[in-house]
Amino acid sequence: MVVINKMDIKVPLAVKKMSKDERKKYDAQEKYCKENSIPFFTRMGKCYSCNKSIFGENIGLIKASTKLITGCPNCGHSFCE
Numbered sequence: 181m182v183v184i185n186k187m188d189i190k191v192p193l194a195v196k197k198m199s200k201d202e203r204k205k206y207d208a209q210e211k212y213c214k215e216n217s218i219p220f221f222t223r224m225g226k227c228y229s230c231n232k233s234i235f236g237e238n239i240g241l242i243k244a245s246t247k248l249i250t251g252c253p254n255c256g257h258s259f260c261e
């Protein structure tokens with residue numbers, strides 16, 4: 181029997197692989213969405229269009245904590261359509 185950790189279900193693999201800096205921005209965006217009751221479009225952590233991290237160097241911590249990220253900062257792919 182395989183024991184599944186609850187955290188494994190909640191946190192996508194791409195998010196677990198993030199660097200500390202990326203994770204900080206990811207968490208800031210999640211907090212921002214929760215506080216404003218808006219959907220967390222970037223929950224998966226990486227773009228399924230270009231496969232790059234959404235919270236990489238193209239997103240700053242300030243933007244991640246004050247603005248809703250609805251598209252990929254690398255290729256411009258929209259997550260809310």
Ligand SMILES: [Zn+2]
Pocket residue numbers: 227228229230231232252253254255256257
């Ligand atoms: Zn992309």
